[in-house]
Amino acid sequence: MTGTTKREITDQQWADTTLLWDYQQMGHDLRPCDVAIGLGSHDLGVAAETADLYLRGLVKRIVFTGGPNPSRPDHFPHGEAVHFTEHAIALGVPQSAVLIEPTARNTGQNIEFSRAVLAAAEVPVSSVLLVSMPYMERRAFATCRQVWPEVEAVCASTPMDLHDYVKTIGDESLVIDSLVGDLQRVIEYPRLGFAVAQDVPGSVLDAYQRLINDGFTSRLLS
Template sequence: MRNDQRAITDDQRTHAGLIWDYHQMRHPLQPVDVAIGLGSHDLGVAAHSARLYAAGLFRTLVFTGGNSPTTAEVFPRGEAVHFREHAIELGVPAGAILLEPKAANTGQNISYSRDVLAAAGITPRSVLLVSKPYMERRSFATARKVWPEVELTCASEPLELDDYLKSIGDENLVLDMLVGDLQRVIEYPRLGFAVEQDVPDAVRAAYESLIHDGFTSRLIAS
């Protein structure tokens, strides 16, 4: 059951912080052939992609994503479409952006983006994945499985958990998403969707505590 409208406790915030830190890969940024902005409810992905483009890290940017239950109202024309428009508003040339508007999960984000790039005559050797801060590890593990031949770097807005909670405006939703993404990191390798990631005991304990506290709306049946 969701904890809607209920303030999170100090212990819950501490547990969320452990999971938040675990999800981030902290890869050093370097120039890459292309970047892929992974669709979500968080328009900060588009904004950060625009900043990285302006910094000269890549010349081609793919935005990928259709809709999900958490984005349909906010981005009615699809995540990728809205992300592209926002990036253009922030100065990214329209000609630098490729659009992948159909993906419904992270594996499709990666594989469909690869297809869009191939159709444009682009076969990258290095790819930057731009995601929500707590989606870095899952996107990395998924891409390692789906597209193992490319060199991968992950990036997200450089925010602390408290700042991210304020930017989203729904603490319970963020904790639900943190828990849901960690479940996928744990479960997806055995389903063939991602490569294995080591999960420290403290992170796993924090995850189990938040599940016990009811942050379960983003869990999948396992």
């Protein structure tokens, strides 16, 4: 099965996906932080949410990070960080508030390279708002705790429920595949030194395995 295959999603599969969705969001209370890091992805909602956090006064500086999207290189031809920056500026963020990190190709690099950009700009950082796609919050948090343990990480994403998010993406199977793939990374990356370990409830692991058995596998690590 590919991520774009059209198929009917059963009630059990939606229930299992909802368990993954709820688990992979951190539920952090938003508070002012030194900087927001908008993590590159295919979803311009990340840029819009980062801009909103800035305009609400929760941060004074933003880093947008990400090179060309490896799975959709035609989507943001100038790289994720560049397009995210353009979108944020169109929403009212001053260009002077944004730093661009245009080369990262994974979440670890997003955070590591953003840290270097902030250091080069002499921006002191003790807390960061990590802005990601909703289902990526836990992986972003676990990665930041591994790569940049000195800072307090607060996770943020566009507030919406699973079904509203599916509507924004327009592909049910792709969203489920992505949730399954992200949870696999939460589970496996600590063993590879990429992230700190997270407790995964048995009910979530059972749902994850059922979705794999049902063929939602296009975003799994090989």
